[in-house]
Amino acid sequence: MKKVFLLMMVVLQIVTFSGCWNRREVNDLVIALAFGIDMTEDKDIQLTVQAVVPRKLGQDGSEGNATVTYTETGSTLFEALRKLNTVSSQKIYIGHIQLIVFGESIAREGIQKAIDFLERDHEFRRQAVPVVTKNMSAKELLEIESIYEALPAVHIVNMLGNNDAVGFSRDMTLLDVFEEFNSTGNNLVTGIVTKRGPELPQYVKGLRTQGTAVFDGEHLVGFLNPYETRGYLWVVGEIGSGILVIPHEGLPAELISLEIIRTQSKMDVEIIDDQIILKVDIKEEGNIGGQRSPHDKTDAAEISYLERKKEELITHEVTEVFDIAQNQLKVDFFGFGELLHKKHPQLWKEIQEDWNDIFAECPVEIKVETKIRGTGQILSPSLDE
Amino acid sequence: MGKQVQISAYQFTVLLMGFIVGSTGIIIPGSRAGQDAWLAYILGWLGGFLLFSIYLSLYQRHPGKTLVEIHQVLLGKWLGNAVSILYIWYFLHLGTLVLRNFVEYTITISLPETPLWFMAIFSAVIVAYSVKSGLEVTSRTAELLVPLTFVFNLGITLLLSPYMEYKNLLPFLEHGMPPVLEASLSVLTFPFGEAVIFLMIFPYVNQGKALKKSFVTAFLLAGVLLLSATFRDIMVLGETGIERTIFPPHLSTKRIPFLNLDPFIGVMFYVTGGTKMCICYLAATMGIAQLTKSKDHRVFVYPIGVLLVGLSLWIYPNIAEMLRWAIEVWPYYSIPFQIIIPIVLLIISMVQGNRKTSKNSS
Amino acid sequence: MFRKITGIMKYLKYSPANRHSLTPIPKDVEEKLGLDIETTKKRLDEIFHHNEGLIIRPFKIRTFPRNRSFICYIEGLVDTDAMELNVLKPLMNQDISPFLGIKTSKTITSVLVEEMITSVNTFLVGSLNQVVDELLKGGTVIIVDESPSAVVISATHWETRGVTEPSAETVIRGPREGFNEDITTNITLIRRKVKSPKLKFECITRGIYSKTNLAICYIDGIASPKIVEEVKSRIEKINIDVVLESGYIEEFIDDQPFSTFPTVGTTEKPDVVVGKIFEGRVAILCDGTPFVLTVPHLAVEHLQTSEDYYIKWPFATTLRIFRLLALVLTATLPAVYVGVQTFHHEIIPFKLFLSIVSSREPIPLSSLTEALLMIVIFKLINEAGIRMPKAVGQAISIVGAIVLGQGVVEAGIASPLMIIIVALTAITSFVVPGLQNSIFLIRILLLLLASIVGFYGIAFGLIFIFVYMCNLRSFGVPYLSPFAPTSVEDLEDTLIRAPLWTLLIKRR
Structure with missing residues (x-):
């Protein structure tokens, strides 16, 4: 019976002394919204954290954003993060990170240094949106304020997400980064943030989130402009929607905009006579969204023209985009290598090492099929002649 | 012997299902075969059927007897008891592994600062309570909880279906058969062959004839569940994802947006893993009770429990060692217990049976 | 210290079998009725010394003028009108001596019973002890000089509460009558619903001083004879001074005296009792209380109400699922809140998380303290509300809602979310009233565990409770059946309420 008493004592001990360990009250935490990772000139890692100021959240009419940014450098990311705790008022909590910004400097140097911690830590939010800055540092980006949102990072995330409607950036999460980064025969492509003008803007609305960054392994090697990005998305089949602008037949100045409704694309590799052929098969369906000319474009012949x-x-x-990949960057960021690996594992083993070079030489077959389904609510434009 | 405790065939099925899913639910069985893990799994699964049939036919030759008693009958008193002691150690070791696995999981996934010993004691206390309450209560609890884990697992698979890419199953047999066979051996020994422990449970099932049916049902259901989980994780994570992460199923649930199931997976693991722990623990205590000819296994619950917790903390210095052991050593360590000894026993039993029948006829 | 604890542990090991023989039963000494009426009278006076209620009225029986006699009863228990009309009037007015043969004083009483007294319930008793017993039960006793037996006329009459709607178990659809404090009325209420000789009532008197009537009620052929025997033997072992309420019985016949779950059911409604006895249960009625016990009592009964069987089955099924939901919520909600607040921040959606953060920002207490504080406050308000006179009850609810609810938030002691959680917990706890007290303990346990290791603590706690509940039995029936051990055919009246025809066909 003493056993039971002892057990009770142990339980009591556990209850009373276990106040620490992993126990953290919400108000004992600094909630990080965004991580910005840069590389300093001394090859140290500079970490910028945008965190929520809860006091400013609930009140109406409070001035400015409800965020604060802290910056610290360290020789590794983890060290920098821990050092940040000495700057911030409470322990930094990374379970609700929304945005993770890789500064151009670290992206060029290699993101492996940053990614490992993110992948290893148990708490870091895997659904955070990754982005690479162009012509600015992550620190600068995270210090920009938002007018509309209380939390600038959320604003940037939304901006990136809205590219879904135009197909100018990639919609992805940190998990996709891990996956693409680790896969053989594919390279990472992420969204970018850049400033609109030459000056660093004061507000988030002065930023541009169109275009993508292309990595070779862990290094950033180049950027794609919005239309090249769309080309990339066509190939990998990630395009959600977008507007295709086509000149009018005979009147090149009069433009017609077509909305992308549904797309489907298929990548394939084929080996014919020891020659690897890259194949892309794209199917697209869309509607007429609007036109600048008063000419009716809705009869059958016109539609087939469109x-x-x-x-x-x-x-x-x-x-x-293939031109860029094969001739300029010489990087396979579509994932044809991965396909080859899956379809011809033996061949892949032989050429794995210099796949990027081989890729640059491969002929490409592009097959596109398009359809126009609807014309909106009107048949012909006003002032139809 | 005191076999008044009776469980129904259904309870037995549930126990067996919980046991098989056990701690397998949070790792991918046969993950060493990469994207061919499913093939390794299926091979191991079929082998599991075969092994379990051996155990069952061994039991059916000696109905109403536990493994310890079968040893005594077939191997004689001294040798039999020695083998029994080895088996009891094996069961205990298995329980220890599961416990450590669970603790390691919770600590890696969500509570990195909580000490190992705390989680180990905390989870072992409940298991001990259940074991102390006896097989009947354990199986009733299992009956209540194990079906929930099945529903939960199914739900996760459904939620993840948009993220599955069948391409991740390719290339098929990239490295040929050897790694697949090697992985299938580890699947066979973990979890299917571990069901050798049920030789201790068989005599307590009140519908001895339904054993075959329940075993097939349990193997099918639990096997399909694990198979679907294997396919799910391969398709969601791809080869590299499976090989690089410690707990792939956990990582694949991270794919589900706006939903964080971390602690729930841990809890579900605790239900099935706890069932497994209970069975190992029960088998060990009952085995000792039968060896020492004491009527009540309850006396041994606390000492064995302390041993279980102590061993689980001491047995590996770190998680890497644990994984190495589970993958590289365990299959070979298990072979004598799961395959060789039962087959030898079956052969001896058959020879003896033949001799007896020939004696009777002459 | 240790010895004290071991003493307590010893008590913990008490099984229902040896829990009853705490005080020895004092044996009554048989006391013969004296032949002399004066001695009897004196003795009665002695027994009822300082007990003003005993009325003794001497009178002469006209038929036997030589034998002195008196009638005695206890004031307030007896229907005096009936006595006058049926007893005193014939005895004092009629002379039937011409029709009688030999008259000895020994047979006088039987002549009285057989030929003169017109009351229905009239019989003879032979000893003084019985006389006293009958008097206490409300009988009227006639004692005749030189007669070895006394006549008892049992025509009791006292004020009882009418058959009203019970306040705790109100229904929208279904009979509104409830039991009252009179066991005879209660038996009648049940009898009126079952017109079959298979309905059995077995009466037992318990309580050395209270001599309370108990009735064990079951349907012969449906109730398992083993359980009936078990109930009888357990009740027979009860040996206490006074039985005031069926709760006394409940505590004595409980399987697990230290269980935190009720393993004996109570109800105030005859239709519920009849429903239960037709499911093979045994009901125990106790005089002096409207609460009837039913055994065996299983966990699943808390999900069922009598009304489930009076409304259409799809609706009843929905209600039951909601009851289960309420049960889960009321037990785990505060614990989940604390777990989320202190461990698993990431499982909350981001926007909700932000609003939690901003609402909790000014609160100085840890969420465990906050939750415990609010739960305790609520429990106190609840307890006060029950004991208060109805008129003051309103004031309590105002104090509770406005002063504490709003005040606590404005003072920055608890967050609004916590108030919502506690309110939800409270409301849902009323959905399963039978388990309220058990659930309260579970809630606190889970809360503490959640504050140590978050959701793992909750899971450990819940599994522990499941194992505990699997350990429980009510009169030999596993407490969690038909869930564990699962019996598929019995599941149709658990979470789902299958259509009545399927239920009733099987029951036949």
Whole structure:
């Protein structure tokens, strides 16, 4: 019976002395919204954290944003983060990170240094949105304020997410970064943030989130502009929606905008006579969204013209991006290598090492099929002649 | 012997299901085969059927007898008891592994600062309470909770279905059969072969004839569940994801946006892993009770429990060692217990049976 | 210190079998009725010394003028009108001596019973002890000089509460009558619903001083004879001075005296009792209380109400699922809150998390303290509200709602979310009233565990409770059946309420 008493004592001890360990009250935490990772000139890691100021959250009419940024450098990311605790008032909590910014400096140097901690830590939010800055540092980005949102990081995340409607950036999470970073035969492509003008803007609205950054392994090697990005998205089949603008038949100044409704694309590799052929098969459906000319474009012949034009445009966008990949950057960021690995594992083993070079030489076959489904609520434009 | 405790065939099925899913639910069985893990799994699964049939036919030759008693009958008193002691150690060791696994999981996933010993004691106390209450109560609790984990697992698989890419199953047999076979051996020994422990439980099932049916049901259900989990994780994570992470199923649930299931997975693991721990623990205490010819296994619950917790803390210095052991040593360590001894026993039993029948006929 | 604890532990090991023989039963000494009426009278006076209620009225029986006699009863227990009309009037007015043969004083009393007294319930008793017993039960006793037996006329009459709607178990659809404090009325209420000789009532008197009537009620052929025997033997072992309420019985016949779950059911409604006895249960009625016990009592009964069987089955099923939901919520909600607040921040959606953060920002207490404080405050308000006179009850609710609820938030002691949690917990706890007290303990346990290791603590606590509940039995029936051990055919009246025809066909 003494056993029971002892057990009770142990339980009591546990209850009373276990106040520490992993126990953290919400108000004992500094809630980090965004991580910005830069590389200093001394090759140290500079970490900028945008954190919530809860006091400013609930009140109406409080001035400015409800955030604060802390910056600290360290030889590793983890060290910098721990050092930040000495700057911030409470322990920094990273379970609700929304945005993770890789500064251009660290992206060029190699993101491996940053990613490992993110992947290893048990708490870091895997659904955070990754982004790479262009022509600015992560610290600068995170210090920009937002007018509309109380939390600038959320504003940036929303901006990136809204690219879904135009197809100018990539919609991805940190998990995708891990996956693409670790896969063989594929390279990372992430969204970017850059400033609109030459000056660093005061507010988030002065930023641009169109375009993508291309990595070779862990190094940033180049950027794609919005239309090249769309070309990339056509190939990998991640395009959600977008507007394709086509010149009017005969009147090149009069433009017609077509909305992308549904797309489907398929990448494939084929080996014919020891030659690896890269194949892209894109199917697209869309509607007429608006036109600048008063000419009716809705009869059957005109629609087939529009479809043809659209096909040309898409093919053009895709060819452009292949040109960049094969001739300028010489990096396979589509993942054809991965496909090859899956389809021809033996061959892949032999050429794995210099796949990027081989990739640059491969012929590409692009097949595009387009359709126009609807014309909106009107049949012909006003002032139809 | 005191076999008044009776559990129904259904309870037995549930126990067996919980046991098989056990701690396997948070790792991918046969993950060493990369994207071919499913194939390794299926091979191991089929082998599991075969092994369990051996155990069952061994039991059916000696109905109403536990493993310890079968040893005594077939191997004689001294040798039999020695083998029994080895088995009891094996069960205890298995329980220890599961306990450590669970603790390691919770600590890696969500409570890194909580000390190992605390989680170990905390989880072992409840298991000990359940064991102390006896097989009947354990199986009733299992009956209540194990089906929930199945529903939960199914739900996760459904939620993850948009993120599955069948391409991740390719290339098929990239490195040929050897790694697959090697992985299938580890699947066979963990979890299917571990069911050798049920030789201690068989005599307590009140519908001895339904054993075959329940075993097939349990193997099918639990096997399909694990198979679907294997496919799910391979398709969601891909080869590298599986090979690089410690607990792949946990990582794949991170794919579900706006939903963080961390602690729930841990809890579900505790239900099935706890069932497994209970069975190991029960088998060990009952084995000792039968060896020492004491009527009540309850006396041994606390000492064994202390041993269980102590061993689980002491047995590995770190998680890397734990994984190495589980993958590289465990399959070979298990072979004598799971395969060789039962087959030898079955052969001896058959030879003896033949001799007896021939004696009777002559 | 240790010895004290071991003493307590010893008590913990008490099983229902040896829990009863705490005080020895004093044996009554048989006391013969004296032949002399004066001695009897004196003796009665002695027994009822300082007990003003005993009325003794001497009178002469006209038929036997030589034998002195008196009638005695206890004031307030007896229907005096009936006595006058049916007893005194015939005895004092009629002379039937011409029709009688030999008259000895020994047979006088039987002549009285057989030929003169017109009351229905009239019989003879032979000893003084019985006379006293009958008097106390409300009988009227006639004692005749030189007669070895006394006549008892049992025509009791006292004020009882009417058959009203019970306040705790109100229904929207279904009979509104409830039991009252009179066991005879209660038996009648049950009898009126079951017109079959299979309905059995077995009466036992318990309580050395209170001599309370108990009735064990079951349907012969449906109730398992083993359980009936078990109930009888357990009740027979009860040996206490006074039985005031069925709760006394409940505590004595409980399987697990230290269980925090009720393993004996109580109800105030005859239709519920009849429903239960037709499910094979045994009901125990106790004089002096409207609460009837039913055994065996299983956990699943808390999800069922009598009304479930009076409304259409899909609705009843929905209600039961909501009851289960309420049960889960009321037990775990504060613990989940604390777990989320202190361990698992990441499982809350981001926007909700932000609003929690901003609402909790000014609060100095840890969320465990906050939760415990609010739960305790609520429990106190609740307890006060029950004991208060109805008129003051309103004031309590105002104090509770406005002063504490709003005040606590404005003072920055608890966050608004905590108030919502506590309010939800409170409301849901009323959905399963039978388990309220057990759930309260569970809630606190889970809360503490959640504050140590978060959701793992909750899970450990819940599994512990499951194991504990699996350990419980009520009169040999596992407490969690039909869930564990699962019996598929019995599941149709648990979470789902299958259509009545399927339920009733099987029951036949």
